[in-house]
Amino acid sequence: MDISYIINELGEEREKYFNAVAPPIIQTSNFVFNTVDDMRRLFEDEYTGYIYTRGLNPTVDILRKKLAALDEAEDCLVFNSGSSAIYASVMANIKSGDHIVSVNKPYTWAQKLFNNILPNFGVTTTYVNGTAVENFEKAIQPNTTIIYLETPNSWYLDLQDLRAIAAIAKSKGILTICDNSYCSPLYQKPITMGIDIALQSATKYIGGHSDVVAGVLTGTTAMMKKIFETEFCTAGTGISPFNAWLLIRGLRTLPVRLQQITANTGKVLAFLQQHEKVEEIIFPFDKSFPQYELAKKQMGGACGLLSFHLKVKKIEDIVTFCENLKHILMAVSWGGYESLIIPGCASVQEQDYDINKKSQRMLRLYVGQEEPEYIINDLQQALNII
Numbered sequence: 001m002d003i004s005y006i007i008n009e010l011g012e013e014r015e016k017y018f019n020a021v022a023p024p025i026i027q028t029s030n031f032v033f034n035t036v037d038d039m040r041r042l043f044e045d046e047y048t049g050y051i052y053t054r055g056l057n058p059t060v061d062i063l064r065k066k067l068a069a070l071d072e073a074e075d076c077l078v079f080n081s082g083s084s085a086i087y088a089s090v091m092a093n094i095k096s097g098d099h100i101v102s103v104n105k106p107y108t109w110a111q112k113l114f115n116n117i118l119p120n121f122g123v124t125t126t127y128v129n130g131t132a133v134e135n136f137e138k139a140i141q142p143n144t145t146i147i148y149l150e151t152p153n154s155w156y157l158d159l160q161d162l163r164a165i166a167a168i169a170k171s172k173g174i175l176t177i178c179d180n181s182y183c184s185p186l187y188q189k190p191i192t193m194g195i196d197i198a199l200q201s202a203t204k205y206i207g208g209h210s211d212v213v214a215g216v217l218t219g220t221t222a223m224m225k226k227i228f229e230t231e232f233c234t235a236g237t238g239i240s241p242f243n244a245w246l247l248i249r250g251l252r253t254l255p256v257r258l259q260q261i262t263a264n265t266g267k268v269l270a271f272l273q274q275h276e277k278v279e280e281i282i283f284p285f286d287k288s289f290p291q292y293e294l295a296k297k298q299m300g301g302a303c304g305l306l307s308f309h310l311k312v313k314k315i316e317d318i319v320t321f322c323e324n325l326k327h328i329l330m331a332v333s334w335g336g337y338e339s340l341i342i343p344g345c346a347s348v349q350e351q352d353y354d355i356n357k358k359s360q361r362m363l364r365l366y367v368g369q370e371e372p373e374y375i376i377n378d379l380q381q382a383l384n385i386i
């Protein structure tokens with residue numbers, strides 16, 4: 001399907017709403033029935049129509065159709081956060097006594113689910129280094145029901161070979177879930193590589209304006225219906241019509257935003273690479289990246305998130321660098337218009353600063369949509385100070 005068609009037209013039925021170009025926000029909690037029979041039919045299967053906005057809603061449905069098509073999936077559910085999408089996809093597919101194989105260091109709240117919540121229900125998790133496919137094979141137990149992936153993962157940007165891992169999982173009847181937040185649906189399509197459920201935080205590139213928190217799952221209609229009828233409706237994790245409308249709006253400009261971010265990232269990368277205070281840069285589309293070949297094979301692009309280490313004599317220099325940036329904001333998340341930075345040392349107490357720990361000298365930079373010189377000049381002036 002043509003990407004412009006998906007973004008501009010798919011799911012939109014303008015004749016139903018006065019031929020308005022932009023879709024309406026159907027801001028209603030409930031929907032009216034004219035006959036008892038119609039009501040009965042929907043009570044039997046809420047996944048087929050509109051009863052109540054905790055379930056399905058027409059504004060959200062426009063978004064669902066577009067996001068399913070972008071992922072080349074049959075169906076989609078949209079959540080009020082990426083984290084609730086993680087939660088629902090896992091909880092709907094696990095029971096007491098099951099085992100999960102997860103890539104090392106998945107997103108923080110996925111880790112908390114695996115480490116703090118699931119053990120209460122007798123579900124265990126084994127973490128593996130995801131850069132070698134054999135590690136997944138070795139960790140699989142007779143009771144393994146889910147392989148959980150995130151590629152590239154945040155900070156170290158390690159990749160997992162999606163096709164190879166999906167093939168192993170399929171041969172053993174294990175469900176695969178992949179967090180695709182880094183690439184966005186434009187630059188990586190896990191479903192087309194055999195992954196069962198693709199997941200992403202729409203807070204990042206799809207929203208694109210740092211003003212909405214949302215999450216997405218795509219997969220088969222049977223799987224989406226199963227999740228809808230379990231966690232989605234019981235936990236009430238669906239997105240609101242207004243936030244869905246903001247995401248539809250975000251999608252309109254997703255390709256052009258990613259182009260600008262990608263071009264900027266290339267220039268920022270070149271600047272950092274030649275700078276004498278920069279020790280090492282981690283970016284999947286850089287030739288020095290250990291998994292560069294795999295990145296080229298399964299990703300269409302790498303967008304704006306990279307990590308780098310600074311050559312400094314003390315961790316306080318990293319603090320000085322970050323606090324002297326004038327335009328690049330110190331904040332979590334990514335995918336918006338604005339460049340952002342997080343220092344690794346923000347995760348340790350000051351008394352534990354240790355210059356020999358490389359992770360404390362690490363910085364995660366998100367390159368936004370500003371003019372490239374604006375970002376580079378800001379980095380340059382802050383590097384001059386240390």
Ligand SMILES: *Cc1c(COP(=O)(O)O)cnc(C)c1O
Nearest residue numbers: 081082083107179181201203214
């Ligand atoms: C941000 C993020 C999430 C969580 O999404 P929210 O929308 O913040 O709940 C999940 N996975 C990754 C990789 C993320 O970066």
